[in-house]
Each structure stands twice: as C-alpha cells, then as structure tokens.
Amino acid sequence: MILPISPAGCPLDALLRVLSGPWTIYILCRLHQNGPTRFGQLKRQLVGISSKMLTERLRTLEKAEIIYRHHNPTIPPQVTYGLTEEGQELTTVLHQLNSLAHQWAATQPESKPQLAS
Numbered sequence: 001m002i003l004p005i006s007p008a009g010c011p012l013d014a015l016l017r018v019l020s021g022p023w024t025i026y027i028l029c030r031l032h033q034n035g036p037t038r039f040g041q042l043k044r045q046l047v048g049i050s051s052k053m054l055t056e057r058l059r060t061l062e063k064a065e066i067i068y069r070h071h072n073p074t075i076p077p078q079v080t081y082g083l084t085e086e087g088q089e090l091t092t093v094l095h096q097l098n099s100l101a102h103q104w105a106a107t108q109p110e111s112k113p114q115l116a117s
Helices: 011-019 024-034 039-045 051-063 085-107
Strands: 067-072 078-083
Touching (some): 024 039, 024 051, 024 067, 024 085, 078 085
8 A cells, every 4th residue: 555654654644644535435435335436426426526526536545555446448438446455454444433433423412413424
C-alpha cells in the first residue's frame, strides 16, 4: 500500500488521512457491497456526490493502492473500480468499527447525539 508521508512518519496517521477524506468510507462500502463497479453506477449510488469529487477520491484511493482502476478501451470507454487485496482487508476493519459504533450508539441515552450509520 502506498500512503502519503505523514508529518510524524506514522503509518496509521497516513492511512487515516486517506480515509478521512469526504465520501471515502461511502465509496469503500459500496465497492465492498457491490464488487467491481463502473464509474457511472458508483456515482448513482452515492447520491449527492459530484463527478469531480468522486474522481478525486477514486484517484486518491487508487494512488494508495486501496482500489484498482480497470480501463476497457471500448466506445464509450468502460472504467471499472474495485477493491485491491489491501482494500478488502481494510473493509474488514471498517466493518468491525461499524459494529462497534452501533454497539456504542445503542448504549447512549436518547438525549446524547447518536453516531451516524
């Protein structure tokens, strides 16, 4: 996995910087749930994301080797994105974090803000 160098030189910090970008977790979840997905399909599944933002996030994730990009030079071109082996490992950890978030949210009193799903 290729991650940006973090100021502290900490690999976890570098990974969290990639993941903390807008829409990143949603993109990873969709690719995990649906498998390899074409750009247009992915954009339709992420209601509210702009093409520019989706392209930017996909490039960042591809550069970090979390996802792959497959270009089929047809007319019109077909570009498909999917999770790499590292991306699959990462979604396993994200699933565990999601379970923990739901567990914690269930124990909070109604007056406190709930964690988003």
